[in-house]
Amino acid sequence: MSGQSAPQGTEGTDTGTDAVPGPGPRSVAAHQAAVAELLRHWFEAHPPAAETVPVAEAAGRVLAADVHAPGNLPPFTNSQMDGYAVRSADLAMPAGESAGESAAAGPGGPAAGSAAGIRLATAAHIPAGSAPPPLQPGTAAPVMTGAMLPEGADAVVPIEACDPDHFLPAGTAGSVQLPAGIPPGRFVRRAGSDIAAGALALSGGTVLGTLQLGLLAGLGLDRVAVRPRTRVLLLTTGDEVREPGQPLGPGQIHDANTTLLRSSLEAAGARVLRSRILADSPAEFLERLRADIAADAPDLVLTSGGISKGAYEVVRQALAAAEVRFLSVAMQPGGPQGIGTVDGVPFLGFPGNPVSSLVSFEMFLRPALAAVTGTPRPRVQVQARLTEPLQSPPGKHQIRRGRYCPDGTVVPVGGPGSHLMHALASSNALILVPVGTEKLPEGAEVTVLLVD
Amino acid sequence: MSGQSAPQGTEGTDTGTDAVPGPGPRSVAAHQAAVAELLRHWFEAHPPAAETVPVAEAAGRVLAADVHAPGNLPPFTNSQMDGYAVRSADLAMPAGESAGESAAAGPGGPAAGSAAGIRLATAAHIPAGSAPPPLQPGTAAPVMTGAMLPEGADAVVPIEACDPDHFLPAGTAGSVQLPAGIPPGRFVRRAGSDIAAGALALSGGTVLGTLQLGLLAGLGLDRVAVRPRTRVLLLTTGDEVREPGQPLGPGQIHDANTTLLRSSLEAAGARVLRSRILADSPAEFLERLRADIAADAPDLVLTSGGISKGAYEVVRQALAAAEVRFLSVAMQPGGPQGIGTVDGVPFLGFPGNPVSSLVSFEMFLRPALAAVTGTPRPRVQVQARLTEPLQSPPGKHQIRRGRYCPDGTVVPVGGPGSHLMHALASSNALILVPVGTEKLPEGAEVTVLLVD
Incomplete structure (x- = not known):
């Protein structure tokens, strides 16, 4: 037995008050560093080749290299307003009202200056998408927002x-x-004032969201080089675990972990090559795992369940001879963790309870993917005030589920129990209660991670 | 001229200090309400039929109806720990140590009680995925986390x-x-304690993220009824606007709005049926628009550009006879807005500057989609401290771009100029400066919307 409700022997309890401490658990920070190091080492040894994709399909991808502006943005000096393009010298204050020179006379006739303004002859309209002729002194050209300023014009009057x-x-x-x-430069957008040709537009490693894709399009780019998605082999274990949609026999449960981890991985920009539910036979597990690794060439093998200290721990038993360490992290839920390599490929083993596996993803794998592969963006972390008191077991970094509200409060949802999927589904935040904090009163400030 | 750099005559200025106020602009809140009302009215008259999709493909979709638990979760009473399933009465305190009854004798032999504990005969292991035989009094059955508790057992000893x-x-x-x-119930997860059969698991209208999909899977559901995506026809206007990847002639610019709005719409759960760049001919615009409406049956027509007060405003001119109102909202950028119906279909006209169109989406369309269709989830809104002073034009709700940092500060990025795509691409937040606030010192608290 080592599936969705896998052994949590050292993981504390549903009540949070009866934890049986394991021998020398690793700190959350130390395990976070170890997971990131595992991935960093892999990608340094196996640097992924960039792939070029249409900008329209690049949302969530990571820029493979710096992008420099292929041209100026805006590409030409243009008007910021609907109005008249003018030579500002033509609109200097009349003598007696300022120290400025008097209005220049132009071919359109001498400009008539007064306290109420200066009259200029109108030149031809400037249509969008064309290069207007130079602006003759003493004239004003009707110009629309975004249209090119004529040579000689240096200001726009709305x-x-x-x-x-x-x-x-x-x-x-x-x-x-x-x-x-009217001063020179008024209501003028100079060519390259948004970004100049050749300047760094986006750094390699940037996650491409809507705003970055907009800039690429504005720069005229329709394709972009991105890093490949991280390739993940996802395995769930347990004789009692059935796929959703299948009927349950006595003692059987439906697999939630594959859905939780696949959705988390995909939202984080990774690609799940294959997912399987494996039975509790160590020999079969190892055989399937090695065949899948050979067939799929994953960057990471991720399992849930079967890694704790129970009598039937398929992952632990199957990988006893592999370069994998099974250990206890001072975290609740999610204490039991496996980490190492199988046939040279990075391996992470998460505990089997659904909440434990989701918390393990958020605390260890997601930050490591963000740090090493550049995607996803780190979760937003905010301070929030507890709406009710919380207790946390001694020596554990406890992670509770909660609902963050726009007023800056967070409502704990459900108890600490790692099987409570209904409460998890009502949450939008993980409440972090670090080691050393055992009691928090109502109104206490806590750090929360905002999750989807 | 009415494209990406479309007239912003009433929209204020790049400096934020020279705004020319329009006649009686509508408040942001009033326009938000009008946009939501437009969509609400449409969907009340055209209630969308639910569609059933695999849970694995339902991320970001909206539940069409309440989902009740088809069975208990957990489906059976099970152990929360690796340990021994017992009858708690067998482990009552020995006489003299408590008022409890003495240990019952069972078929496994009389239980021997002492201060150090009570000795029970061990029953057969309980394998996962099976229904164990009843637990005989005076015996303890080895049980793993998640395995079914035998009849008669009411507690687990780790x-x-x-x-x-x-x-x-x-x-x-x-x-x-x-x-x-050992008290009864200790380390026992009762059947239905996460959610009971028949209870409401998720309400209709819930956005399905990772956590909700996990619950559906845990309940054994592999398909789910969701609301259809909102169908959008997306049009960009301007003789000077070219698709990314195409070379630019004099006075021409690349289309960023289609990318910004398509990506925003898709991230918000909508589906862009078709997008086009249309030239500045009102007759051609109207003909194409009506043909597309007839062919695609959209829920919404969204345009950018061509709605302000310049001399060439294709959308405004084309829709002069339609049920569309062009007005000024007291917002900067994004002041000019069009709203109404074309051939009965909801219509929104956004201004043509890229930042203006993106801000219009975030302030008006995204909240309306969230409120009326249930997707997307509302943006997270947090309070943040300004790292530098800000000015805002009088009478305008100013929206600045900024970078929100985990320490709770927000750095304004770029100026208020609505053409600054590079600054926009460096942002992860919109800073809201409501009407009535014209100067904010460094350190002032502002409300920010976290964007992608």
Whole structure:
């Protein structure tokens, strides 16, 4: 017996008060470091080749290398407003109102300056998507937001500040009254002011979310080189474990771990190559495992169940001769852990209780994937106030499930029991109660990880 | 001109200090309510039929109806520890040490009680996945975590508390010394204690994340009825707008909005049926739009660009005769907004600047989808301390981009300019500066929305 409800002998209890301490458990931080080191060592020895994918399919992927801007963004100097492109020198304050030079006369006729403004002849409209002719001195060209500024123009006057405050029909000759004292650069977006050609746009290792994909598209890129997904072989153990959809016999339970871990892995950017439920025969387990490793070439083997100190611990027994260590981490739930390599491939063994395996993923594997492969982004961690008191067993880093609320509080959901899937499904946060904290009053500040 | 850099005449300025106020802008809250009402009205008139999908493919989907537990979870009463299943009455305190009755004698021989414990005969091991025979009085059955408790047993003694503190080989007759004073129920998980058969497991409308999928699997469900994805027709406008991957002519820019909005919609659980870049011809725009509506039967038409007060506003001009209102919202960026119906289908017109369209999605469409269709989950909103002072234009709800840090601070990234895609791509948060707040000092607390 070593499946979904696998032995948790050293893992504490559902009540959190009767823990039987194991011999010298490893700290959470030490095991986190060990898991990250396991993956780092693997990927250093097996550096993954980049793959190129369409930007439209790159959400959640990790940039394989730095991306530099292939051109300026914006690509050309353009208007920030609907209005008139002007030469700011034409709109200097009239003599007597400022120390500025008087308005220059241009081919459109001498500009008439007054306290109410300066009148300029209107030039042709500037349509989007074209290169306008240079702006003649003494004229103002109707320009829409985003349209290219003509050569010679160095400022834009918004249409609302002009008289008339609407555009004349295209092709109409006329003039417009503009305010004086417009500084150069006003309402102008210079070419490259968002990002200049050749500048670093996104660093290698960046996780591509909506905002990063938008930048790549704006830069004109439709394909992008990303790191391959981490390839995972996912095994669940236990004679009593049945696939969802199958009827249960006496003493049997449905497999929740494959779903929990597959969904977690996929959401974290990894790819589950294969998942299996294996029976409690160590010989069969080892044979299947080695065949799957040879066939699938995974980056990681992940098991749940069968690693504790019970009488029937299939993973532990099957891997007794492998480079795998089975140990106790000072965490509750999720205390029993396996770590090492099988046929040279990184191996992690999580305990079999569903909550234990999910917490193990969140505390050990997800942070290691984030640190080593760049994906997923780390969970958001916030401080929250407990709505009720909590107790935690001595010597354990306890992880409770909770519901984080926008008002900055967190409601503990269910008890510490590692089989409580219904409470888990009502949670959106893991409440971290570190070693050394055994009692927390209502209102105490705790650190919570926000989970999906 | 009405594309990616579309007119923002009433939208304020890149400096945030020179805003030209529009006539009577609508509040952010009023427009949020209007967008939600638009979708609510549509879906009330067109209630979507549920579809059934495999649980393994249901991540991010919304439960169509309440799910009740088809059976108990756990399905049977089982052990919480590796240890011995016992009748607690057999381990009552010996006379003289407590008021409890003395240990009962059973067929395994009389139980010997002492201060050090009580010795019981061992019964057969209980293998996982089977129904054990009833536990005879005066005996203790080796049981592993998760294995079924035999009839008659009402408590489990962890192996660590027994003498010997390891299991004898299966089939070995013998006895074990157990501590006295074990209360009934100790280390027992009762059938249905996680969730009872028939009880509400998940409510209709729940977004299915990893934790909810795990519960469904644990309940034995491999398929689940979900609401269909919201069907969106996504249009971008502008003569100057080119698809990423295409070369740019003078005055042309690459389309970032389709990528930003498609990725946002997909991450929010919607399905983009079709996306197009349309040129600035109102007649062509309207013809294509109506043909696409007829062909695709969308739940929503979403456009970007062409809705402001410039001289060339294709969406505004094309829909002049439709049931669409173009208005100004007291928000910066994202002030110009279009809302209504086209051929009876909900229509939203976002402004064309990329940051404006993304902010419009986050402030209006995403919350409305969450409220009306149940997906996505609302963004996490946290309080954070500004690392530098901020200014906001009077009368506007300003939305700045920022980087939220685990220490509870938020670093404003880039300025308020709505064309700054590079700064947007460095952000993970939107900083909300409501109307009435014009200056915020360093260290001030602000509300931020955490975005991807």
